[in-house]
Amino acid sequence: MKQVKLITPQANEIAHAAVFSKNVDSKWFLKSALDYTPPQQGITVTEMRNRLRIIEIIEKAKDTLLLEDADYTVLCDLFAMVPWGVNERFIIRVQDELVAAKTVEPKV
Numbered sequence: 001m002k003q004v005k006l007i008t009p010q011a012n013e014i015a016h017a018a019v020f021s022k023n024v025d026s027k028w029f030l031k032s033a034l035d036y037t038p039p040q041q042g043i044t045v046t047e048m049r050n051r052l053r054i055i056e057i058i059e060k061a062k063d064t065l066l067l068e069d070a071d072y073t074v075l076c077d078l079f080a081m082v083p084w085g086v087n088e089r090f091i092i093r094v095q096d097e098l099v100a101a102k103t104v105e106p107k108v
Contacts, residue, residue, distance in 0.1 A: 001106045002069060003066055009025065033081075
């Protein structure tokens with residue numbers, strides 16, 4: 001399993017505040033990545049179910065996100081693929097936290 005630290009932006013990290021909601025945090029960007037579909041490709045129902053399941057895990061998480069290795073890989077791949085459309089320090093920090101995820105033993 002992977003453990004990802006969830007973070008909130010510092011004052012200087014959201015330059016385009018008008019573009020984002022007031023409650024933007026790493027969970028918002030992670031869920032946005034899971035919502036992303038490459039243009040003219042679409043996604044299968046199986047992918048939809050998988051992504052929605054990961055979104056539910058993100059929504060329930062408090063300070064840290066625990067993901068199975070396969071789910072973590074899906075999230076990392078999608079996050080890296082998204083063309084964000086804005087240049088934000090916080091997006092880079094979210095990516096850094098994602099990459100820095102710790103491997104932990106699953107709780108039984």
